Amino acid sequence: xxxxxxxxxxxxxxxxxxxxxxxxxxxxxxxxxxxxxxxxxxxxxxxxxxxxxxxxxxxxxxxxxxxxxxxxxxxxxxxxxxxxxxxxxxxxxxxxxxxxxxxxxxxxxxxxxxxxxxxxxxxxxxxxxxxxxxxxxxxxxxxxxxxxxxxxxxxxxxxxxxxxxxxxxxxxxxxxxxx
Numbered sequence: 001x002x003x004x005x006x007x008x009x010x011x012x013x014x015x016x017x018x019x020x021x022x023x024x025x026x027x028x029x030x031x032x033x034x035x036x037x038x039x040x041x042x043x044x045x046x047x048x049x050x051x052x053x054x055x056x057x058x059x060x061x062x063x064x065x066x067x068x069x070x071x072x073x074x075x076x077x078x079x080x081x082x083x084x085x086x087x088x089x090x091x092x093x094x095x096x097x098x099x100x101x102x103x104x105x106x107x108x109x110x111x112x113x114x115x116x117x118x119x120x121x122x123x124x125x126x127x128x129x130x131x132x133x134x135x136x137x138x139x140x141x142x143x144x145x146x147x148x149x150x151x152x153x154x155x156x157x158x159x160x161x162x163x164x165x166x167x168x169x170x171x172x173x174x175x176x177x178x179x
Contacts, residue, residue: 002129003122010121029149051141069138
């Protein structure tokens with residue numbers, strides 16, 4: 001679902017570059033928390049606003065303490081980093097890197113910028129959905145306040161501080177700001 005939403009949001013944003021893309025993403029975040037997740041509107045009425053209990057993972061692993069939740073988050077982070085490092089040497093990874101460096105040169109090699117950018121949006125949307133689900137699972141509640149636009153800015157700042165060009169950059173930025 002996160003991939004699908006990222007692709008749908010990414011379609012109109014394909015013509016924008018740099019700060020315009022960041023601003024449109026922030027605008028979507030504002031619209032989501034103000035309208036789609038707001039229980040006063042018919043769209044937001046489906047949001048579960050009550051606390052919920054964590055069910056055991058895979059029916060066996062009980063996550064009843066903050067330490068266990070930390071280890072689950074650490075395992076998920078490790079899996080995501082390993083998966084993204086695995087994508088980098090593949091054709092998809094090389095296409096995304098080539099597109100980042102020089103879009104017109106990548107097009108001369110037959111790369112479709114539209115398809116490549118939507119693939120990047122889909123991958124980042126999937127990771128964001130996993131992170132958001134894990135965040136809500138940690139809080140044991142899902143409200144619009146938990147996913148306010150300030151959080152998006154915070155994550156963006158973490159990535160910028162750590163370095164946008166590397167996988168470790170986001171982790172280093174998060175450790176710097178939150179560690």
